């Protein structure tokens with residue numbers, strides 16, 4: 001049995017905006033094991049990003065538990081980020097005139113990686129995302145795909161056991177999205193890192209995930225592998241298997257927010 005990396009139990013988040021309460025996450029429980037890719041899917045406003053933010057330590061839960069490697073991250077006063085790498089994505093976040101290597105030195109310092117270990121650690125993460133041959137190139141020259149790979153490399157500094165990716169290929173064209181999928185699959189295979197991602201792109205979820213968690217109205221509505229979710233949706237065709245997108249659409253009414 002593979003090691004349990006992330007355990008989330010009955011997570012809840014209620015926002016209070018000037019006395020007006022809104023329960024964004026009502027009841028989310030999930031588990032991720034070493035080397036697993038798990039996708040959170042659901043309609044806009046379902047509570048996916050709020051969940052990921054609580055797992056990543058950016059937002060404190062109203063109640064519930066988040067454990068990384070058995071350690072309750074919200075129990076201790078000082079949140080220990082070392083087990084988690086967050087991929088922020090987008091075209092910001094790096095200094096364009098500096099090289100990929102020098103950008104990563106900046107983040108290695110933030111991560112408190114000892115200077116003696118920095119060189120080998122930066123080379124390790126650049127290799128994992130296949131950027132080792134452009135380590136000394138200025139980042140402004142990078143393509144969108146290379147930029148996204150550098151975001152992943154940054155998140156891998158310090159060898160976290162869990163990577164969080166909120167819509168990892170948002171705004172990227174199909175070809176670059178495929179490139180990123182390949183990087184993530186290779187990463188999981190080579191390092192055993194666990195991945196929690198959110199996505200609206202069903203082909204991406206189908207290609208990457210070992211497990212899917214369907215979220216609606218701030219609650220987990222279904223959990224299963226791609227084929228289990230398709231089977232549960234009861235969408236059938238005589239001439240071909242149902243797609244995840246068709247099955248997701250069949251679940252859509254159940255996922256809407258209760259008024």
Ligand SMILES: Nc1ncnc2c1ncn2[C@@H]1O[C@H](COP(=O)(O)OP(=O)(O)OP(=O)(O)O)[C@@H](O)[C@H]1O
Pocket residue numbers: 015016017022023024042043044045046047048049050051
């Ligand atoms: N700080 C906040 N104060 C009040 N409500 C918030 C706050 N942050 C998020 N929400 C609300 O909580 C709900 C869940 O938002 P969240 O961003 O987690 O959804 P999501 O599933 O990630 O949606 P999307 O797919 O659009 O990214 C939404 O209705 C959102 O407006």
